[in-house]
Amino acid sequence: MKIFQPYKNIIASALNNDSSGILSKSFSESEQSIKMFSVKDYETYKTKLSKPDDLEIMARHMGVNTFSDQKVGQHPDFIHLKGTKEKEYHNIVSVFIDVKGSTNLYKKYDNETIFIITDTIQLLGITLCKIFGGFIHRLQGDGLFVYFGGKEVNKKSAIIQALTATSFFNSFLENDLKHLFEMHNIENIRTRIGIDFGDDSDVLWAMAGIEETSEVTTVSLHTSLAPKMQQYAENNGTVIGKNVIDFGQLEKILYSPIEERRYIYQDQSKGLNYGQYKFEWLKFLKQLNYIVTSNIDGSIEMKPTSPNYLDGLGSAAIKPIAELNRPWLKRS
Incomplete structure (x- = not known):
């Protein structure tokens, strides 16, 4: 998509830093050094990367309230719990975005080039989530753990915003990046995403840790299930929990059961069989x-x-x- 072109351009420039000699063997050493896209170059471009205007306008039309000036691990609606023993229950959407495949880059690229590529991908994920109302709770390697929702966001809206942000991210990995990596004959970096929703009675907010080695986080079955669900996602795919379907009021054409493991969590003593489903993110985007x-x-x-x-x-x-x-x- 054209809206991702600035991010795509940076990754394309980094991919040209091919240390295997396939792309650079025709150049002299001095010519190769001139053509290398360095971390210094990246930092210059990185500061100029802006949020795609069309997506920001779209988010405003959707009524999204964004969290500005975010600090990782400090959701503004629950930051008052920091440094206290207080506990609070409130619903939230948990999103785990796992980015795979960067290890393969070491066959052709140096550490700085790999940093440029993976950081640009992660930066786009952060940008998309923030545009659509997500709060970046934690950076996990190349991936992200994100909350959608809060005290001023209704449950359905939080779910739709999470699905929108992650669907655009899937689209970038599946289309824009895939073609770039194929041009360089390397295995594509890909993402797998897990999303679940915990209702008010299911999500406990509290401070974990102590003093400065602490964060305000959630304790919930559904927070724990989001990372587990991504393991059953296809490359550049998303798996959602049953609550996402129910509270998000999703149409049946947008999901199908995971046949490999239909129930991601079972508790026979409570008669609980909690289902997980493949989310049809492309169909979802096309309906927007x-x-x-x-x-x-x-x-x-x-x-x-x-x-x-x-x-x-x-x-x-x-x-x-x-x-x-x-x-x-x-x-x-």
């Missing part, structure tokens, strides 16, 4: 009012999100949009 699908190749792009976008525009400006939706439109 903000997405346009090409009838030519099935690719997806953002619609112009400004309500006044077409005001005063002539046919020349509208034509690129029409071409995506009307394959019979004649092209000059």
Whole structure:
């Protein structure tokens, strides 16, 4: 998708730092050093990376309240628990994003190049989650643990926001990055995502640890299940718990049972068989009012999100949009 082009450009530049000699053997040593995309270069570009405007507008239209000035492990709605023995119950969506495949990069790239690639991917994940109301609770290697929801967010909205952010992230890994890695004949970095929802009576918020080695976190079956669910996800796929379906009021076409292990948690004493499901993130994205699908190749792009976008525009400006939706439109 075009909205991810700045992130894609950085990764493409880093992938050209091929230390195996396949891409660089025709250059002299001095020419190779000039062509290397360094961490210093990355830091310059990184500071200029902005949140995609179209996605921010989309989030506002969805009524998303973002958490600004985030500090990892300090959800603003529960930070008052920091340094106390107090406990509080409140619903939350737990999202575990696991990024796999970076180990394969060591066959061709040095540590600095691998850092550029993996940090850019993680940075996009952080950006997408923050745009759609997520709170970054923890960085876990290349991956993320994120909460969606809070005291000013209703349950269904929190779930839809989590599904939206992670679906865009899946799309980036499955489409934009996949083609880049294929060009360099290396195994693609991929993601697996687990998402579950715990209701008010199921999620305990409290301070874990002591003094400065502490964080405000949750104790809940559903917090624990999100990381377990990602293990059953396909590459660039998402697995969701039954609560996500029920509280998110998802249509049946958007999920199907995980046949390998239909119940991610069972407690016979309580008669509990808690199901996990494959989430059809591409179908979900295509249903959004903000997405346009090409009838030519099935690719997806953002619609112009400004309500006044077409005001005063002539046919020349509208034509690129029409071409995506009307394959019979004649092209000059």
